Structures are given as structure tokens and as C-alpha cells.
Amino acid sequence: MAKIITVTSGKGGVGKTTSAASLGAGLAKAGKKTVVIDFDVGLRNLDLVMGCERRVVFDFVNVIQDDIRVQQALIKDKRLDNLFILPASQTRDKDALDRDGVGRVLDELKQDFDYIVCDSPAGIEKGALMALYFADEAIVVANPEVSSVRDSDRIIGILNSRSKRAEEGREPVKQHLLLTRYDPDRVEQGDMLKTDDVLEILAIPLLGVIPQDKIVLTASNVGTPVVLEDSSIAGQAYQDAVQRLLGHDVPMRFIEPRKTNWFSRLLRRSA
């Protein structure tokens, strides 16, 4: 039976899709049969970030409304045998997903997969609520920045009160914090919230810290999940996060400023 993991944030543009793609690909690479589902109906992007946009025939909404079987809509990744993508519809709106329909599709996928990773849309409206409703675990993606942390706090509250688990009084959704776009230099300068500051406010366990890295843009240009870029720091940070998700104890990396000589440090500080 698959575990359902929702990647959510409240605030938009913090790195949910980037993270869902990388965690999904990382889990698949670790041998887990994984499907990543795009819940961002009307603004689908997961297909682009994962590099399968030209192979989309049917989508999530077709499966729920149009009698298309879920197997017909699943796209198998070209790089990893264990990885599948269920794209969102680009032409419908967020109301196209109804709770019973989504529940049915998830139940079916649960039989076949080890992990179901749900890429949530931004906001706290219907689409985001739908993406988190069925979650067993949630990855709250935040940037070290005031509005993102505040919105994360809201989404944590919503996970605690509006998920299926909360409604049924079962064990609460297990939550993880994924801090992305972290810039150790700016943290050291005192201009960016540090990991501990964010943890103190949000008070959920830390899954990982993903540094700000140019590779994220270039990887998205060609449709490669960042986690597969082995030599990049963001890629390695995502690999570590996957290991932690699988229950392994891995130390945090890339949270200290990179060592440079005093002169370039000085230049950077005064920039």
C-alpha cells in the first residue's frame, strides 16, 4: 500500500514543483515505485519540470470525469523505471477535481505503488485543500523569508484540522519542513532567517535544507529533476532529503557558507 505524500506551502513559487519532481525521482531511484501527481489544474508544470510534456495524452481530470483508466493517463519516466507521472489538465479549472473522484483514483494507485507524491497548487483554496486532504505525510516547502514562513504556518494549521486524517480522528498527518532557496552567505550576514529561526516558529521536524542553486533553472530548462544532477549542491541536498524521508539519519550539508578567502568574503559582504 502506497504512502501519500503531499508537497504543499501556502505561498506560491517557493519550490513545490521542483521539490515534488526531485523527491519523486529520488524515491524511484532508491527503488521505490513512485507516481508524482500534479494537482495544479489549469497551471500544470510538473510535466515540464520532469521533461515529459510532449507525451501527455490524458490527464488527471480525464481519469476522474471522462472514463479514462488511470493506466492510460500515467506517463512512464524515460530515465527511471520506477517513476510515473500523472499530469494535471491544462484547460479545466480547479473545480474539476471532486473529492470522491480523487479518492477513487488514489485508492487505485495505492495498490500499485510504494509512494504517491502530490504536487499541490499554491494558496489555501479548493485545489490546495484537495491535494492535502488524503495525505499520510506532508512536506511543507518554505523559503527563509517572512511571507513564506507565515503562510507555511497557516498550511500546517490546515493540515492539522482539515485533512482526512484529522476529520476521522486518526493519527495526524506526519509533517516535514523542507527549507528551500537557502543562501548560507546571506544567513551569515544576518540578512536571511536561519534554519533554527524557522524551526522555532514552525515547530515541525526538518526534512532538509536546499540551497539556492543556479542548477535549478538550468535543470528545469531541459526537464531534468534537480536530484538527478549528481554534481550540484541542490541535487545532493535533495538526495539527502530523500534518504531522510526513507528513515535514514543523514547530516545536513550546504548550510554553512562556502569557504573562500577573506578578500572575496569581504567583497561579498559589502556588495
Add this chain to the structure above:
Amino acid sequence: MRLFEYFLGNRPRTADAAKDRLKLIVVRDRAATGEGPDFLPMLQKDLIEVVRRYVDIDDDKVQVDVDRKDNLSMLEVNIELPGRFGPNS
């Protein structure tokens, strides 16, 4: 100018302001929505820290509680100090 401040060591650390502002607003949001974890543990931790600047106390000597009535809430704080304090001691 920034370089100057850097050497003087008084460049403002804006991250501290961010953290302080966040702490306040998050507590208000939580109270307004009725969602999310309680702020009491955070308050308790802060209180312990403040009291410790003056008196050496254990973690469990600070109790905080909210007493909710119809449209008013009372914050109850109980801090137990070791020994007897004050001018008559």
C-alpha cells in the same frame, strides 16, 4: 557606506527583525483562525529564557495557561522561584 558599517560592526541584522515580527504575527494568525499549534510552548520557552537572566530556574518552573471566557481570555503565568526572594529575606 556598507563597507564602513561592516568594519564598525554595526550593520543591522535584518533577520532578527524578521524573526521577531514573524513570532508575533504567527501567534495572531493562529488565534484568529483557531488553527495551528498553540503559541503557549513558544511563550513558555521565551519566559524561561528571560527569567533565567536573573534567577536560575528549572524548565518546569514556568507554567503558562490560557483561561478562555466568553469573549475574553486570561493569560495565567506561574513562575516558581527557588528559595525566598525579596527585601525581607
